Amino acid sequence: MDRLQLFMLVVMATLLSLVMPSDAGRRDGCRYYRRMCKHEGTRYERWDTWSTDDCYDCTCLGKGYGYKCCQDFWLPMIFDESQCEAVWDKESCSYSVVNRNPADTTPCEIFAGILK
Template sequence: MKFILATIFAFGILVTICNAGCFTKLNKPSLDGDEPKGCLDKNGVLHEFNTRWKTKNCFDCSCDTEEMSCCKVYGRPANYDQSKCFVKYDKHACTVEVLQKEDPTKLCERYGMAG
């Protein structure tokens, strides 16, 4: 029994960590009962069903009849030497790099990314 509980707990943590950079929004009928015609993003733009798009905030989104789902294109660097390295985000290219403070043209070693 303890093994099963530990497995469920570990799986729950893993799912939380993996999906930390994602969100979903269910498609609901409008107040007058009409079925949705697509997915409405936070800017009020309607996206047709079965489409994909990238936002200016580096989210990769998709729309289907059930929900709109968006995930951050890049993660947050973790487990790097913060005394020797710094993180550089490029929101135009939707990339992230961990660079050496002494020579910003060189990459630092990094061990993982978090959502």
């Protein structure tokens, strides 16, 4: 096999992995499932959406395509970690940055974060 054939083989394998996800493949920060759109006993139709207890928003992609679940939240990245900490709130599916010392009421300054 020459270099061009090897290159083409790698390109094709990469493209196939993007368009044909496995049962629980990950792509674009989402999990893709190739099975019936069903969650906790409820069956969903194409483009129906639902949320899970672990903060995933899911969308049914239709018969034969399955569904995808994405977890979108803002993650604070740059703040004074010596005095503040990021705390996950499962109810709101979000982080807040609070003082490590409960007696200190000074708000924590957040300089940067990412959408995860």
